[in-house]
Amino acid sequence: MSKNRLNPSKKAASRPLVSSPVAGYRDTGLLNITGYVEESLANGPGGPRAVVWTQGCQHACRGCQNPDTWDTEKVVRLVSPEELAERILSNPNHRGVTYSGGEPFLQARGLSRVSRIIRERNGLTTVCYSGFTYEELTGPHAPDAAEDFLREIDLLIDGRYVEALKSPDPKAHIWRGSSNQRLIWLRPDFLQAERQFDGNVTEIHVLPNGTVIFTGFGGQAFEMRS
Numbered sequence: 331m332s333k334n335r336l337n338p339s340k341k342a343a344s345r346p347l348v349s350s351p352v353a354g355y356r357d358t359g360l361l362n363i364t365g366y367v368e369e370s371l372a373n374g375p376g377g378p379r380a381v382v383w384t385q386g387c388q389h390a391c392r393g394c395q396n397p398d399t400w401d402t403e404k405v406v407r408l409v410s411p412e413e414l415a416e417r418i419l420s421n422p423n424h425r426g427v428t429y430s431g432g433e434p435f436l437q438a439r440g441l442s443r444v445s446r447i448i449r450e451r452n453g454l455t456t457v458c459y460s461g462f463t464y465e466e467l468t469g470p471h472a473p474d475a476a477e478d479f480l481r482e483i484d485l486l487i488d489g490r491y492v493e494a495l496k497s498p499d500p501k502a503h504i505w506r507g508s509s510n511q512r513l514i515w516l517r518p519d520f521l522q523a524e525r526q527f528d529g530n531v532t533e534i535h536v537l538p539n540g541t542v543i544f545t546g547f548g549g550q551a552f553e554m555r556s
């Protein structure tokens with residue numbers, strides 16, 4: 331899907347956001363999250379944005395920089411949609427959320443709930459990366475709850491990462507890893523001014539626990555702290 335790399339220089343001690351049995355977590359309605367950062371300006375327009383990385387992806391793109399996120403059975407961090415929404419809303423600087431992965435549409439139902447809450451409460455916008463194309467997400471074999479999730483997304487960045495189409499010019503394919511990927515503006519009320527951006531950039535976040543995170547063009551990582 332993306333230009334993203336998950337490679338923190340120091341990994342924080344991991345502890346679950348909720349203490350629930352991990353087996354069968356899908357039936358609990360919890361989200362399986364592999365990373366989270368706040369106040370990013372490098373992961374889509376209309377920032378600052380919270381960024382959420384989800385666990386699980388079945389696209390297996392050659393050259394993927396986050397193969398650790400592929401395993402759909404691996405439980406990293408479990409969080410309820412309501413708790414994640416509150417986390418995003420607790421930072422008054424946030425103007426939206428960006429979902430990356432992994433494949434966010436494998437957890438479409440929970441993420442659509444997060445986006446609905448933050449939009450209804452504070453008018454926050456949603457940007458979502460997906461390895462699925464828009465046509466796949468609206469076709470007969472779309473993932474569960476894809477239609478609901480698409481209704482909550484302002485900007486969809488779609489398509490698998492194709493290594494042979496990696497752009498040597500970041501400004502030519504802003505926010506994307508390869509030129510086949512598209513920016514699809516799904517909500518017309520996303521301000522036109524928000525679509526302006528002068529190029530892909532990389533951010534460095536240093537968390538209080540010492541974790542250093544590179545995110546945006548050329549890298550990304552996270553640690554979800556409770």
Ligand code: SF4
Nearest residue numbers: 331387391394432461
């Ligand atoms: S869709 Fe993204 S996370 Fe999944 S394999 Fe492709 S590049 Fe990697």
